[in-house]
Amino acid sequence: MDFTIGPAGPEEYDPLGEITAQAYLRDGLLDFGxxxxxxxxxxxxxxxAATAEVLVAVADGRVLGGVTFxxxxxxxxxxxxxxxxxxxxxxxxxxxxxxxxxxxxxxxCVDRARTVEGCARVVLSSQRAMRSAHRIYERLGFLRTPDxxxxxxxxxxxxxxxxxxxxx
Numbered sequence: 001m002d003f004t005i006g007p008a009g010p011e012e013y014d015p016l017g018e019i020t021a022q023a024y025l026r027d028g029l030l031d032f033g034x035x036x037x038x039x040x041x042x043x044x045x046x047x048x049a050a051t052a053e054v055l056v057a058v059a060d061g062r063v064l065g066g067v068t069f070x071x072x073x074x075x076x077x078x079x080x081x082x083x084x085x086x087x088x089x090x091x092x093x094x095x096x097x098x099x100x101x102x103x104x105x106x107x108x109c110v111d112r113a114r115t116v117e118g119c120a121r122v123v124l125s126s127q128r129a130m131r132s133a134h135r136i137y138e139r140l141g142f143l144r145t146p147d148x149x150x151x152x153x154x155x156x157x158x159x160x161x162x163x164x165x166x167x168x
Contacts, residue, residue: 003059003101005108008049008066012056015063016091017043023065023091029127031159042089052076052088055108057101065092067105071116079148079163080123085113087124090133103136110140114168121168125150125161134164142166 008016020042023029030036041047048054048068052075056066070076070086080086087109092101113122123145126133142164153159 001100001104003057003064003099003104005055005057005104008045008054008056010046012058012063012066013045013049013054016054016056016066017045019063019065019093020045020089020091023094026094027129029129042091048076048089053112055105055112057092057096057105059096063093064096064099065090065101065105067091067109069109069112071113072119078125078152079150083118083120084123084165085109085116085119085121087122090124097132102133103140106136106140110166110168119168122166123148123163124165125163128160128162134162137164137166140166 021039024042030038045054053069054066055069057064067090068076068088070080070088072080072083072085076088077086090102090105110122113119145163145165148163149160151160
């Protein structure tokens with residue numbers, strides 16, 4: 001690896017927020033594009049870091065990507081139950097893709113989960129279109145959990161998120 005992974009510092013919040021927002025925009029993952037309300041959440045790394053753990057991949061002082069790790073029961077958890085940690089908002093800058101950054105960030109979350117007392121699983125939600133992320137999850141041993149698939153916007157029928165879990 002030609003990059004390191006560690007906790008995000010305040011100086012990395014803005015670059016990571018923009019990487020995350022651009023990843024979702026460029027990959028067509030926001031139903032309402034630039035006007036999507038979720039875009040503000042994606043950019044607000046400081047808010048995430050106040051209630052969860054944000055990890056970043058950095059090379060030569062530049063942020064390449066990041067992920068939010070939500071320990072069991074954390075306020076940012078969407079689907080995590082007792083004994084589970086959750087991965088949220090995995091994003092890698094387009095220029096840094098293909099270098100193993102996404103996989104390394106997911107591995108870092110699994111490693112971090114192993115240090116959380118009582119944590120038995122890591123769970124996550126993903127959009128159906130995130131096929132490259134799905135390949136990472138499956139390669140690392142995550143299994144689909146269709147019984148946990150859910151819709152964050154019940155008023156819109158086509159926004160079902162698919163879920164995965166990894167047993168520690």
